Amino acid sequence: MSNTAPRSSLFIRYFSTLFAAAVIPLLIAGGSDAWFGYHDQRARLNDVLDAEARLAAEKIGDFIDGIRDQLAWTVQLPWSDNPGDRRRLDALRLLRQAPAVESLSLVDAKGKERLFVSRIGLNRIEGGDDHSTKPAVRGALSDRTWFGPVTFQDGSEPFMTIAIAGTRAAAGVAVAEVNLKFIWEVVSGIRVGRTGEAFVLDRPGRLVAHPDIGLVLQADEAAQKPLQILRAAILTRSGQAAAGQDIAGNMVMAAMAPIPGLDWSVIVTQPLAEAFGPIYTALRRTGVLLIAGAALAAILAYWMTQRMVGPIRVLEDGVAQIGAGQFEHRINLATSDEFERLATRFNEMATELSVSQERSERINRLKRFLAPQVAELIERSGDDRVLDGRRVEVVAVFCDLRGFTAFSVRAEPETVIRVLREYYDALETVVSDHGATLINFYGDGAMILVNAPVSCVDPALRAVNMASDMQKSMQSLLAGWRALDDRLGFGVGLAMGLATVGRIGSQGRLHYTAIGNAVNLASRLCSSAEDSEILIDRAAASAVGSSIPLIELDPRTLKGFDQPVPVFAVTTGRAARTEI
Amino acid sequence: MVTVSQLDEGAPKPARSRLSGYADILRLTKWEMLAEETILLWVPRAFAEATDGLKRRGFIALTGAAAASIIPAHAQAMPVIGYLGSESPERYSSRLGAFRDGLGQSGYAEGRNVAIEFRWAQGQYSRLPSLAKDLASSQLTVMVAPGGAEVALAAKSATATIPIVFEMGGDPIALGVVDSLSRPGGNLTGVSSLSVEVSRKRLEFMREVRPGTKVFAVAINPASPTSASQLKNLHVAADSLGLNLVVLKASTEPEFEGMFAAVHEAQAGGLVFSSDPYFTYRSRQLAALASRRGVPAITQSRDFPLAGGLMSYGGDFHQSHHHTGVYAGRILKGEKPSNLPVQRVTKVELFINLNAASALNITFPSSLLSSADQVIE
Numbered sequence: 001m002s003n004t005a006p007r008s009s010l011f012i013r014y015f016s017t018l019f020a021a022a023v024i025p026l027l028i029a030g031g032s033d034a035w036f037g038y039h040d041q042r043a044r045l046n047d048v049l050d051a052e053a054r055l056a057a058e059k060i061g062d063f064i065d066g067i068r069d070q071l072a073w074t075v076q077l078p079w080s081d082n083p084g085d086r087r088r089l090d091a092l093r094l095l096r097q098a099p100a101v102e103s104l105s106l107v108d109a110k111g112k113e114r115l116f117v118s119r120i121g122l123n124r125i126e127g128g129d130d131h132s133t134k135p136a137v138r139g140a141l142s143d144r145t146w147f148g149p150v151t152f153q154d155g156s157e158p159f160m161t162i163a164i165a166g167t168r169a170a171a172g173v174a175v176a177e178v179n180l181k182f183i184w185e186v187v188s189g190i191r192v193g194r195t196g197e198a199f200v201l202d203r204p205g206r207l208v209a210h211p212d213i214g215l216v217l218q219a220d221e222a223a224q225k226p227l228q229i230l231r232a233a234i235l236t237r238s239g240q241a242a243a244g245q246d247i248a249g250n251m252v253m254a255a256m257a258p259i260p261g262l263d264w265s266v267i268v269t270q271p272l273a274e275a276f277g278p279i280y281t282a283l284r285r286t287g288v289l290l291i292a293g294a295a296l297a298a299i300l301a302y303w304m305t306q307r308m309v310g311p312i313r314v315l316e317d318g319v320a321q322i323g324a325g326q327f328e329h330r331i332n333l334a335t336s337d338e339f340e341r342l343a344t345r346f347n348e349m350a351t352e353l354s355v356s357q358e359r360s361e362r363i364n365r366l367k368r369f370l371a372p373q374v375a376e377l378i379e380r381s382g383d384d385r386v387l388d389g390r391r392v393e394v395v396a397v398f399c400d401l402r403g404f405t406a407f408s409v410r411a412e413p414e415t416v417i418r419v420l421r422e423y424y425d426a427l428e429t430v431v432s433d434h435g436a437t438l439i440n441f442y443g444d445g446a447m448i449l450v451n452a453p454v455s456c457v458d459p460a461l462r463a464v465n466m467a468s469d470m471q472k473s474m475q476s477l478l479a480g481w482r483a484l485d486d487r488l489g490f491g492v493g494l495a496m497g498l499a500t501v502g503r504i505g506s507q508g509r510l511h512y513t514a515i516g517n518a519v520n521l522a523s524r525l526c527s528s529a530e531d532s533e534i535l536i537d538r539a540a541a542s543a544v545g546s547s548i549p550l551i552e553l554d555p556r557t558l559k560g561f562d563q564p565v566p567v568f569a570v571t572t573g574r575a576a577r578t579e580i
Numbered sequence: 581m582v583t584v585s586q587l588d589e590g591a592p593k594p595a596r597s598r599l600s601g602y603a604d605i606l607r608l609t610k611w612e613m614l615a616e617e618t619i620l621l622w623v624p625r626a627f628a629e630a631t632d633g634l635k636r637r638g639f640i641a642l643t644g645a646a647a648a649s650i651i652p653a654h655a656q657a658m659p660v661i662g663y664l665g666s667e668s669p670e671r672y673s674s675r676l677g678a679f680r681d682g683l684g685q686s687g688y689a690e691g692r693n694v695a696i697e698f699r700w701a702q703g704q705y706s707r708l709p710s711l712a713k714d715l716a717s718s719q720l721t722v723m724v725a726p727g728g729a730e731v732a733l734a735a736k737s738a739t740a741t742i743p744i745v746f747e748m749g750g751d752p753i754a755l756g757v758v759d760s761l762s763r764p765g766g767n768l769t770g771v772s773s774l775s776v777e778v779s780r781k782r783l784e785f786m787r788e789v790r791p792g793t794k795v796f797a798v799a800i801n802p803a804s805p806t807s808a809s810q811l812k813n814l815h816v817a818a819d820s821l822g823l824n825l826v827v828l829k830a831s832t833e834p835e836f837e838g839m840f841a842a843v844h845e846a847q848a849g850g851l852v853f854s855s856d857p858y859f860t861y862r863s864r865q866l867a868a869l870a871s872r873r874g875v876p877a878i879t880q881s882r883d884f885p886l887a888g889g890l891m892s893y894g895g896d897f898h899q900s901h902h903h904t905g906v907y908a909g910r911i912l913k914g915e916k917p918s919n920l921p922v923q924r925v926t927k928v929e930l931f932i933n934l935n936a937a938s939a940l941n942i943t944f945p946s947s948l949l950s951s952a953d954q955v956i957e
């Protein structure tokens with residue numbers, strides 16, 4: 001193959017175009033899908049975490065409310081001087097009902113402690129201590145419900161004081177110490193997603209409740225710093241989930257909800273990996289689909305391009321082969337499209353080329369063997385069937401130079417060759433002008449056929465006219481040659497009759513010739529003719545009729561003919577010569 | 581059909597690569613010339629070559645050398661828990677069950693992924709330090725010291741490196757086991773219950789059961805590290821309740837008989853047991869003695885009323901031993917004891933046996949009955 005091949009190729013162009021046509025929409029679709037999916041999921045995550053946070057806040061609020069409701073029972077009735085045992089039973093029942101309450105003191109309207117029950121310490125009845133100045137009592141009296149700050153007993157366990165005042169001032173105030181560790185049961189029951197969790201921070205940001213109770217019991221504010229940062233991060237994005245670190249340093253998504261009544265925040269977190277798991281899954285899925293789509297597109301593009309380029313290659317190969325001369329090559333394409341049509345055209349072209357080539361070759365070959373006039377004739381007709389053997393009425397014309405042999409002995413070879421060339425040229429011109437066929441030159445003679453291989457109208461007349469022209473032409477030549485040798489002359493004999501014409505020859509040589517009586521007769525007449533004489537046999541003469549004036553000479557005895565043969569002569573030739 | 585080659589055998593074929601090469605030799609028709617032009621436009625030679633080349637090259641096979649990551653499979657030796665018990669396995673059986681529950685919650689099961697080495701003092705608490713040392717000398721991942729301050733202290737004295745998870749009733753700070761509940765520090769952490777702190781509540785309950793009496797007997801185990809503080813608390817409580825206490829001491833089983841006899845001699849309204857594991861693990865014995873002697877008594881452990889004793893008030897040992905198991909598991913998982921705060925089991929439970937009460941001719945006040953976590957009838 002040629003090494004001047006252009007660097008860019010249709011294959012790459014078609015492949016990349018088809019591939020891009022398939023992949024770009026895929027990428028756009030996949031990309032937008034991922035983009036919108038991400039935003040949807042992000043919004044959904046916000047909603048989910050927000051809902052979880054509010055639910056968790058509600059659960060913890062319920063826990064606190066439960067205790068508050070229990071406490072409210074104990075401050076329904078006003079204190080009398082002698083309350084009896086009923087209050088104590090109520091209080092004990094409360095401890096039984098609310099396990100988070102560690103101790104409970106009931107204070108009357110004057111702020112005096114009337115009853116104290118505890119799980120650990122000794123119960124007191126009518127203790128009488130003045131609690132009126134305690135913040136819990138004052139807070140409850142002004143706001144009905146009072147929540148104390150979270151304290152860490154022994155630096156570990158979170159406790160809070162809850163005080164509640166009765167609807168009437170006379171009912172007094174119930175003050176309960178609540179062990180907040182019990183919120184653990186609520187918090188540990190909250191599951192956000194699969195591994196997410198909820199925890200509670202009080203107003204200063206101390207951990208009040210966490211599924212890992214140890215973190216609460218550690219009461220380590222430094223360690224809880226990330227949680228406060230997380231809360232601050234959520235606060236800056238109001239209503240939105242925020243990303244941040246949990247206490248262990250893991251990245252989480254977090255949302256927050258306040259607990260009504262308390263200045264606590266419930267924060268729900270979900271590990272980032274889990275929160276964005278669906279997004280990542282969707283992205284991965286999209287990625288895999290994109291890759292698969294791209295692969296499919298590549299395969300399709302490759303296939304399509306192959307389908308496109310394959311035929312072109314076949315065409316190219318085929319054309320190259322045809323170009324290299326293999327006209328028998330056929331381009332086989334069954335694509336039922338333009339390619340197949342093009343291939344058909346090429347095949348047709350190859351056929352045509354083959355025919356042309358064959359014809360040309362045959363003519364070239366014929367030209368090599370046949371007389372140029374015959375070959376040209378065939379070339380013109382484009383059909384060498386005219387050379388096929390047949391019997392046809394021909395006019396055989398023979399002519400030769402008189403006294404040439406003697407001249408050739410005397411004269412220089414160059415002169416002889418020049419004379420012969422002029423002679424041949426002149427003859428050829430005349431023969432050609434008359435549409436006759438110069439069969440052969442032999443020495444100073446020539447054989448011309450009229451009406452074979454190409455038939456013509458009125459061959460005898462044509463032959464006679466031609467002979468006359470030949471004589472004219474030759475006589476003018478001879479006039480020039482007289483200086484060389486005045487004994488040179490030119491005679492013509494022609495005869496008409498049926499003859500077998502056709503190609504004859506061996507492998508290496510080929511002749512077109514005529515065989516028959518007329519040929520022999522014409523040859524004899526030519527021999528018998530003198531310079532500037534045209535001798536015609538009876539058949540030709542009668543065929544010419546009166547068109548040309550002929551003179552009947554005495555019958556002559558010719559070699560090979562038993563009887564004397566009637567001979568006619570064309571007067572013009574002699575007349576012309578006479579004139580010259 | 582006569583072909584060129586047939587006509588022209590032997591003659592060398594002209595190696596023409598372009599149609600134009602023979603276009604002047606052969607008389608091409610007009611459309612043949614047109615076709616030639618079309619070909620020249622349409623069929624760049626490189627085309628076929630390019631496709632051919634691409635075919636030859638083919639697709640690049642991406643053979644990812646899959647690096648086979650062979651994780652060396654070290655024979656992971658099973659972690660060993662050293663379990664130091666002050667009594668016998670029989671007396672510990674319910675506690676062991678709770679402990680194994682907690683261990684299971686952390687993902688460990690004995691024999692499957694953890695081995696437990698036991699040492700039992702069989703009630704001889706003086707043997708605990710040597711048993712603890714013995715345990716510490718073996719390859720332990722964690723030592724579990726449940727069943728009171730004696731066990732915890734024995735374990736603490738035996739090792740300063742092996743993590744220890746204790747379980748006890750008293751205040752671990754006051755007893756010198758840890759410095760801080762939230763950050764225990766060192767190699768110890770564990771679970772404490774409120775049993776020791778609530779011994780005064782037992783006196784209060786006993787007074788409610790026997791409202792007509794001012795004298796009550798208190799059982800103290802002088803061998804216990806918490807006895808002094810408990811006795812002090814009880815005296816304070818008795819003072820505030822206006823009661824007199826008769827202190828009875830027993831630190832061995834043979835002394836129990838005499839102790840119950842002394843209750844009657846002192847004409848005490850009932851016997852209040854201080855919180856002490858030695859007593860707790862002998863609840864059955866004590867219950868039997870109490871009913872035989874007709875002594876109303878209250879101990880720290882639910883085992884006592886369950887065995888026929890009158891009542892109990894104290895921490896939930898099931899919870900505390902369960903938490904001990906959980907902590908042991910967490911330490912097995914690699915957590916440091918210093919990062920695990922000491923957990924306090926805040927639940928305190930009141931058990932009442934009404935059968936024992938009727939045998940003793942005692943009527944429980946409704947305040948107690950309504951406060952009870954479980955009433956055995």
